[in-house]
Amino acid sequence: MEIHIRGLKKYYYSEGRTIKALDDVNLTIPANKIFTLLGPSGCGKTTLLRSIVGLETPDEGEIKIGDTVVWSSEKNIYVPTEKRGLGMVFQTYAIWPHMNVFNNVAYPLQNQGMPKAEIEERVRETLRFVQLEGFEKRPATKLSGGQQQRVALARALVAQPKVILFDEPLSNLDAKLREETRKELRSFLTELEITAVYVTHDRIEALALSDTIGVMRSGKIVEIGAPKKIYFNAEHQFVADFIGRSNLIPAKVKQQKDSFTVVQTSLGEFVCKERDYPLDSDLTLCIRPEFIDLAEEGALDQKNTLSGVMETMVFVGDVYESEIRVGDVLFMAKVDPETTLEVGDPVTFSVKPEHCLLVSE
Amino acid sequence: MVKNRQSKLTYLLIVILALLTLSPVVMLVIGSFSKGLNTFGDFTLAKYISVYTDPSFYAVLGNTLIFVLFSALFSTILALFLAYLNNRTNIPGKFMFKVISVVPMMIPHVLFAVSWALLLNPSNGILNLLLMNIFRLENAPFNIYSIRGMIMVEGLLDLPIAYLIIAPAMASFDISLEESSRVFGAGNMKTLFRITLPVLRPAILAAFILCVVRCLASFAVPSVLGMPGRTYVLATYIYRTVTTGFIADYGKAAAVGMSILILSISLIYVYRYMTRSSEKYVTVSSRGFKPVVIELKKARIPLFVILLIFSFILIMLPILVLLYTSFVPYSMVPSVKAFTSMNLDHWKNVLNDPVSLSSLKNSLFLCIVGASLGTLLSIFISYVIVKVKNKASGILESLSFLSFSFPGIVIGIGFMWFFVRTPLYATIWALLIGYIATYLPYGIRPMTSAFIQIHSHLEESSTVCGASFLTTIRRIVIPLLIPGIVSGWILMATMFFRELSLSVVLSRPGTETMAVQILKFSNDGLWGRLSALGIIMIGISVLLVITANLVGNHFKPETN
Numbered sequence: 001m002e003i004h005i006r007g008l009k010k011y012y013y014s015e016g017r018t019i020k021a022l023d024d025v026n027l028t029i030p031a032n033k034i035f036t037l038l039g040p041s042g043c044g045k046t047t048l049l050r051s052i053v054g055l056e057t058p059d060e061g062e063i064k065i066g067d068t069v070v071w072s073s074e075k076n077i078y079v080p081t082e083k084r085g086l087g088m089v090f091q092t093y094a095i096w097p098h099m100n101v102f103n104n105v106a107y108p109l110q111n112q113g114m115p116k117a118e119i120e121e122r123v124r125e126t127l128r129f130v131q132l133e134g135f136e137k138r139p140a141t142k143l144s145g146g147q148q149q150r151v152a153l154a155r156a157l158v159a160q161p162k163v164i165l166f167d168e169p170l171s172n173l174d175a176k177l178r179e180e181t182r183k184e185l186r187s188f189l190t191e192l193e194i195t196a197v198y199v200t201h202d203r204i205e206a207l208a209l210s211d212t213i214g215v216m217r218s219g220k221i222v223e224i225g226a227p228k229k230i231y232f233n234a235e236h237q238f239v240a241d242f243i244g245r246s247n248l249i250p251a252k253v254k255q256q257k258d259s260f261t262v263v264q265t266s267l268g269e270f271v272c273k274e275r276d277y278p279l280d281s282d283l284t285l286c287i288r289p290e291f292i293d294l295a296e297e298g299a300l301d302q303k304n305t306l307s308g309v310m311e312t313m314v315f316v317g318d319v320y321e322s323e324i325r326v327g328d329v330l331f332m333a334k335v336d337p338e339t340t341l342e343v344g345d346p347v348t349f350s351v352k353p354e355h356c357l358l359v360s361e
Numbered sequence: 362m363v364k365n366r367q368s369k370l371t372y373l374l375i376v377i378l379a380l381l382t383l384s385p386v387v388m389l390v391i392g393s394f395s396k397g398l399n400t401f402g403d404f405t406l407a408k409y410i411s412v413y414t415d416p417s418f419y420a421v422l423g424n425t426l427i428f429v430l431f432s433a434l435f436s437t438i439l440a441l442f443l444a445y446l447n448n449r450t451n452i453p454g455k456f457m458f459k460v461i462s463v464v465p466m467m468i469p470h471v472l473f474a475v476s477w478a479l480l481l482n483p484s485n486g487i488l489n490l491l492l493m494n495i496f497r498l499e500n501a502p503f504n505i506y507s508i509r510g511m512i513m514v515e516g517l518l519d520l521p522i523a524y525l526i527i528a529p530a531m532a533s534f535d536i537s538l539e540e541s542s543r544v545f546g547a548g549n550m551k552t553l554f555r556i557t558l559p560v561l562r563p564a565i566l567a568a569f570i571l572c573v574v575r576c577l578a579s580f581a582v583p584s585v586l587g588m589p590g591r592t593y594v595l596a597t598y599i600y601r602t603v604t605t606g607f608i609a610d611y612g613k614a615a616a617v618g619m620s621i622l623i624l625s626i627s628l629i630y631v632y633r634y635m636t637r638s639s640e641k642y643v644t645v646s647s648r649g650f651k652p653v654v655i656e657l658k659k660a661r662i663p664l665f666v667i668l669l670i671f672s673f674i675l676i677m678l679p680i681l682v683l684l685y686t687s688f689v690p691y692s693m694v695p696s697v698k699a700f701t702s703m704n705l706d707h708w709k710n711v712l713n714d715p716v717s718l719s720s721l722k723n724s725l726f727l728c729i730v731g732a733s734l735g736t737l738l739s740i741f742i743s744y745v746i747v748k749v750k751n752k753a754s755g756i757l758e759s760l761s762f763l764s765f766s767f768p769g770i771v772i773g774i775g776f777m778w779f780f781v782r783t784p785l786y787a788t789i790w791a792l793l794i795g796y797i798a799t800y801l802p803y804g805i806r807p808m809t810s811a812f813i814q815i816h817s818h819l820e821e822s823s824t825v826c827g828a829s830f831l832t833t834i835r836r837i838v839i840p841l842l843i844p845g846i847v848s849g850w851i852l853m854a855t856m857f858f859r860e861l862s863l864s865v866v867l868s869r870p871g872t873e874t875m876a877v878q879i880l881k882f883s884n885d886g887l888w889g890r891l892s893a894l895g896i897i898m899i900g901i902s903v904l905l906v907i908t909a910n911l912v913g914n915h916f917k918p919e920t921n
Contacts (some may be wrong), residue, residue, distance in 0.1 A: 055540050081543040094541035098559045111546035155545065 001066035001195050003052060008061035010047055021218035029197055030212060034189055036198045039216035040242070044062040045199045046167060048216070050267060052197065053088055053165055054081035056121040057209075061066040072134040082111070087156030087164040091171060093148045095140045101127070101151055102136035126158045129188070146177050153185075157192070164189075170205060182208050203243050205233060216240045237359040240286045247331050251278040251285040251358065253272040253277050260353050267326055271303045272356035283358045289321070291355035292333040294341070295348055305350040306331075310343050324349065351354060363503045371745050371753040378742065378757060381798035389622065392778035393615035401778065408616040416878040418598070418617075425594040428511055428583070433515030433572035440523035440568060443671070446664060450655045457672050462528070464676050466633035466852075467902045469859030470518055471763030471876050472583035472895040475883055477514050485692040487682070489578035494694065501862060506590035509565070517580045517675060519575050525600040530564030531912040563635050570632040570644075575627055578768030580862035581876075585883055594906035595621050600628035600865060602773070607875040611777055618771035619820045629766035630740050687892035717894055719871065720878040724898075725856055726738050727792055727874065728905070732854035733803075735797045739804035739849055746805075770861030772799055777866055787869040795863050800856050811845020836865055845860075847913030856906050858898070 004241065010022040021044045029035045030100035052063060054070065060070040065086075070079040081249065087108075096104055102123055109119045127133055130150040135143075149169060155163050160220040170178045170185075186209050189196050200206055206213050207227045214224045214236075223230065234240040241248065251270065252265035261272045263285060270285055277283060295305075304320045308326035313335065320335040324347050333349065396403045410419055431792040447458040465473075480488040481503045489501035504510065538560060542552040558565070582598045593601065599617050603609040657664060685695065711717050735837075742761055745754045764772075776795045780786040785794070815838060823833040861876035868877050875898050882891035 053541070053544055080548070081540075082546045082548050084544075085546070087542060088541065088544045090537040092535055092537050094535065094537035096538055096542075096556055096560065098562065106545070107542070108545035111551070155541075159545070159629055 003027075003088055003163065003195065004062075004064040004347055005048075005052075006064075007044065008048070008051065008054065008058050008063065010051065010058040020044075020219040022051070022061075022138075024293060025061070025219070025221055026223075027214065031195050032193045032208055033211040034089060034186070034198060034215045035075050035271045036200060036206045036210035037216055038203065038213050038242075041201055043216040044219040045216045047219075049165055049167055049197060049199045050196040052163075054079065054084055056110070057223075061171060064096060083220055085160065086158070087161040088175070089149075089152045089156050089164070089166045091168045092272075093152040093169070093172075095143070095151055096146050096318060097141050099140055101132065101140060101143070103140045104140055105154045105158050108155065112159065122158055123146065123154075125242075126154045129157070130154045132260065137359065145173055145247070146181065149173065149181060153188070157194075161194070163195045163197065166196065168200050168201075169200070180206075180287055190218045205242070215242065218319045232357075234286075234357065235359060237284045237286065240359050242358060245289055245332060247287045247329075249287075249329060250287040252311065253279050253281045253358075254358055261358060263358065267306060269330060269355050270351075271353040272358050273354050275358040277358070277360075281360075283360055286357040286359050287331075288333045289332040289349050291351055292324075292349050293351065294339070295350060304351070304356060305348065307346065307348045309346045310341055310347050311343070313343055368749075368751070368753065369782060370741065371749060371751070371757065374742055374745055375753060375757055375760070376740075377738070379762045381769075381801065382760055383795070384779055385767075385772050385795075385798065387775075388637060388778035389771065389775035392612060392617050394839045395612055396420075398611050398778070398781050401782070405612075408490045408610075408612040409426050412613055413750050420574065421593045421598045422509060423594060424587075424592055427800065428508055428587075428594050429573055429576040431512045432515040432576045432579075433569050434517065435745060436519040436523040436564065436572045437527075437565060437569045437672045438471070439516065439520050440527045441880070443524055443668075447528060448531045449532075450657050450664075452657060452661060452668065456667065457523075457527070461672050461675060462524045465518070465521050465613055466855050467906060468530055468676070468679055468899055469861070469876055469895075470579070471585060471859070471861050471879050471883070472683060473518055473679050474514055474585035474807065474897065475879070475891060475895065477505050478589075478883075479682050479686055479888060480678075480694070481510065482589075486691065487685075487694060490692075490694045496536075497867075504590070505586055507590070508587070511586045511592065514586060515576055515579055519572045519581075519584065520675070523572050526568040526571065527561070527564050535795050543636055551641040557667065564634075566776070570628050571633065574628050574632070575764060576624055577621055577628075578770070578862065580770050580865065581880075584865075584880060588664040595863065596768065596914060597647055599770050599774065601873055603777075603866065611774060614774045618768075618774050621768050622766075625766040625768055625771075626763070629762070633762065640727045643894055644752050670730070679866065680682075680896070680905050683892040683895045683899075685892075686888050687896055690889070692888065705811055707893045709895040710888050711893045711897075714890070716873060717878055717890070720873045721894075721897065722876045723789055723872060724790075725901070726789065727860075728854045728858040731793050731796045731857045734851045735792070735801060735804045735853045735857075736808075738797065738845060739808045740846070741912070742801075743808035743812050748817075761802055764799055767799050769860070770862075771798050771864060773780070773863040773866030776863075781908050782866070787872060790875070792867050792872060794865060795867055796857050796860060799863055800853055800860075805858060807845045807849040810841075811842050813839050814845075843913055847909055851879060851906055852907045858902055858905065 004305050005025055008022050008025040012019040023044070023088040025048060027046045037048060039045045047056055051058050051071070052065070057078070057280050058071065058073070060073045062074065063070050065084065068079070069077050070084055071077060076237065094111065099107075105123045105126060106119050109122060114122075123136070127135060130153050132147065132150050132154065136148070140148070140151070152169065170181055173181060179213065182205060186211055198209060210227055212224060213227055213230050215222045215230065217238055222236050224233060230239060231243050234243065237248065240246055249267065251265045252260045253266050254269065256262075256274070259274050261275050261277070263272055263283065265268050266287055275283075306326050308324045308331065311323045311330065313320045313322040315337065317337070319337055322335045324331045324333055341347065373821045393401060393408055395401050396405050396407070420584065437474045439535050443458065444463065446452050447455060478486070483489065483501040483504040485502070486501065486505065489503055492498065492502050505514070534557075538556055539552050547555060578596065579598065583594045584600065587594060588597055595617060599614045602614045602617065637785045668884065670724070674907050686692070687707050688705070690697050690702055690706065724783065741921055742757060746758045746761075758878045773795065780791045785791045819837055819841070820833055825838045828836065859876055860874065861880065864874045865880065868874060875883075875894065879891055879894055879898070882888070882894065
């Protein structure tokens with residue numbers, strides 16, 4: 001089911017200041033895909049999720065799930081949370097501690113008044129799906145973090161909702177388990193063909209899990225796109241910087257040539273991936289550390305070549321995380337761990353034009 | 362060497378604590394099988410037979426059950442309601458909840474009960490007279506001298522205890538447990554009954570059980586409000602056994618006391634089990650957890666008014682009634698006539714009454730010396746419980762917890778059997794020892810939590826920084842302990858100052874305490890003098906708490 005959000009606003013007032021948690025959000029969440037709301041804490045992503053599920057009341061706007069308007073300030077519609085028929089996995093899992101696994105998972109069905117035999121069948125099926133077969137009688141408090149997470153997922157899926165919402169469900173797991181669960185979750189959700197809305201502040205989680213990412217900042221959706229588009233081809237400095245580490249250099253558009261855009265920076269001219277901005281536009285040149293190509297000295301006839309001095313090198317296993325000084329700019333660069341370079345050595349490097357990304361404010 | 366000294370200290374403390382807590386129990390048991398105070402140890406079953414074959418005893422038992430269960434239920438439900446309002450709604454004036462949970466401790470129970478008798482007694486209760494005037498009634502509409510009246514007053518008195526247990530549980534409740542219930546199709550009511558209340562069940566039951574134990578031990582309310590209407594509960598039944606009749610029958614009293622004591626001890630251990638198992642309901646709490654507040658909308662102001670009325674009833678009303686009564690010559694409805702005839706006669710009478718003055722002296726002595734000794738003992742015991750942590754310290758903890766369940770009047774009977782055999786009988790020291798033995802857990806609890814706060818790393822890092830042992834104690838341990846010491850001292854001091862149920866058994870002419878003197882005034886119907894003395898008592902109680910707080914603040918570790 002598609003979710004349509006129109007003109008959604010939610011303001012908080014605290015200590016005489018207005019905080020715009022949702023600042024005129026317009027968004028269509030595609031059906032049967034995994035949509036992720038990504039942003040730093042306080043950007044409004046959780047408020048948006050909670051407005052969809054009905055735990056938060058916006059000030060203005062409209063929310064439509066499928067063909068049903070569940071909230072509208074104009075039409076004065078509010079469908080209470082319990083009538084929206086959604087599934088949700090909470091950040092704390094919210095597993096009820098006084099019930100066993102069976103009753104936790106059966107709860108949504110019991111509220112629908114489903115016959116007992118059918119409930120049992122459905123719960124068993126769902127628990128098998130999340131690989132918790134045989135855990136029915138286990139008290140909720142006797143579960144590990146990962147198991148609690150699966151119970152929460154089973155409970156969200158059991159009533160076969162058309163939409164399922166996730167509020168940072170992996171943030172309480174340790175790193176290794178988080179990686180595994182992420183993979184599993186993606187395969188569960190693609191198998192089910194269900195509309196999933198996922199909230200996270202973890203960029204790797206968003207990239208690995210989503211079909212579409214919506215990046216939020218200060219109550220606004222800044223950019224929407226597939227993970228690769230967001231990573232390689234962001235249009236805004238905030239998005240480019242948030243999704244991965246980048247070298248950011250102020251740049252001015254000089255000319256459009258041969259399907260490249262040429263800009264002027266304090267380090268000279270750069271030939272960049274084409275972007276349709278008028279001449280003299282003030283932009284930012286964004287270069288990811290992994291796209292800095294170190295070259296043998298003198299063997300360079302490529303564009304965008306720079307020379308500098310290796311200033312720091314930190315060995316982190318798969319690469320050296322290093323910094324190269326060029327003039328008054330420090331370039332972050334990822335260097336082959338088997339390099340013979342040392343701190344203080346002169347370095348020449350180049351960046352391919354398709355890796356020089358121009359972004360606006 | 363340190364270990365050796367520690368274990369010596371532990372065994373010394375066990376001996377002291379065993380003497381304090383076990384001796385009255387042992388004496389009570391032996392006493393209940395003895396023929397009389399002077400024939401201690403002459404075995405007989407006569408006392409048990411005479412008590413448990415007496416049909417009137419079963420009427421008393423019935424009264425006790427009704428009184429205890431309904432009072433505890435009343436307090437628990439009220440506490441639940443107030444805790445919910447405080448933690449989960451946007452009701453204004455939240456500081457009131459703190460007031461409700463702390464201030465009533467400064468008002469002695471006997472005075473609270475008396476103030477209700479002054480308001481609602483059937484012959485000349487102020488409120489009754491007022492209602493009769495307004496509605497031209499023939500009879501008083503309310504009779505506080507009834508089991509219903511007792512339940513109401515006792516329920517209000519135990520409200521803070523229940524609140525202090527339920528409110529923290531309510532505050533730490535993970536709101537997403539309720540939200541998820543709503544997402545999965547349950548409405549507000551269903552969520553309340555299927556999620557909220559069941560998750561809070563351990564705290565609710567713990568509060569209820571503690572209230573039951575307190576009501577079982579309660580003496581002030583049943584004596585002031587029950588005895589005039591001849592409604593006896595076990596506590597007052599024991600009191601009657603030892604105070605009326607030709608000779609006081611301490612054997613029979615001990616035999617009755619045994620059943621309260623056994624019940625009380627078992628309940629306290631159930632309580633302990635419950636509060637321990639309540640830990641299993643601790644859930645992962647989220648980062649940036651923001652408690653969702655229920656918008657009260659139209660109900661906001663009415664609920665606030667109810668809250669105001671509650672605090673008024675709990676705190677202001679008793680004080681106002683006593684103040685008023687202390688100035689008017691006899692019980693009358695507030696009117697121009699009443700206010701013009703006000704005078705200081707009752708105050709003069711009290712201040713010239715040698716017994717009242719000596720009771721004031723006794724109470725102050727017991728409160729200040731007793732609380733200080735009790736706190737000192739608590740420091741050592743808590744130190745061993747928290748820091749030494751061996752098998753013996755486990756025994757110490759259980760022993761110190763035992764007296765938590767001691768109903769004052771029963772333990773008083775036990776001590777009576779003990780002291781009568783010693784030169785301490787009928788001295789103030791008998792009361793002092795009894796107080797410390799009965800109320801020690803109230804000193805130990807804040808001290809243990811203070812000690813737990815002092816992680817051994819704090820002491821160790823001080824040593825690493827070059828401080829000597831004494832410097833570490835002076836600059837690290839003591840400052841961190843001060844809040845615990847102060848709150849333990851205040852708790853004990855206020856309890857000692859208002860102590861009644863143990864005192865009525867142990868005090869003799871010359872060693873009356875203020876609460877005993879007030880009860881005597883109440884029995885004699887001398888309401889004016891009672892009120893004057895009561896106001897003095899409340900005043901001193903408040904002064905004590907304020908002073909102790911100031912002293913505590915003075916020594917507090919530096920904070921901004």
